Amino acid sequence: MTVESIGAVQQRTADAVKQALAGNSPDEDAPRRLSFETTDQLAYVFTPRAIDLLHAIAQEEPASIREAARLVDRDIKQVSENLERLDEYGVVEFLDEGRAKRPVVPYDEIDIQLPLRGAVERDAAPA
Numbered sequence: 001m002t003v004e005s006i007g008a009v010q011q012r013t014a015d016a017v018k019q020a021l022a023g024n025s026p027d028e029d030a031p032r033r034l035s036f037e038t039t040d041q042l043a044y045v046f047t048p049r050a051i052d053l054l055h056a057i058a059q060e061e062p063a064s065i066r067e068a069a070r071l072v073d074r075d076i077k078q079v080s081e082n083l084e085r086l087d088e089y090g091v092v093e094f095l096d097e098g099r100a101k102r103p104v105v106p107y108d109e110i111d112i113q114l115p116l117r118g119a120v121e122r123d124a125a126p127a
Helices: 006-021 039-045 048-060 065-071 076-088
Strands: 093-097 100-104
Touching: 048 065, 048 076, 065 076, 065 100, 076 093
Parallel strands: none
Antiparallel strands: 093 100
16 A cells, blocks of 8 residues: 555556566566555545454454454444445455355555655645
């Protein structure tokens, strides 16, 4: 996970396209990267409750959303909404097992890179 400007993402993408056109294929084991333009966007997805939920799913491997909700002692509706958001960003996947959707975290770890100096624009301050 990174917090970086759209321009930085576009430059990285352009560089990757140039490398591919030159015949240099990307490393198949290269990590996936998810970039957020602001820290607010990052915090919207990775709330403390979302992080607790990710830990519980990765460690306990619940068989359903309902079981995941029990693991974190939260309402199933809240957990379902949290999981849908994480799924939108590719952090969680669902496996259909009968009538249940089993949440799966396909990663052993998530690294967050938050630059403190450089070209990242600061989030707008509230008025």
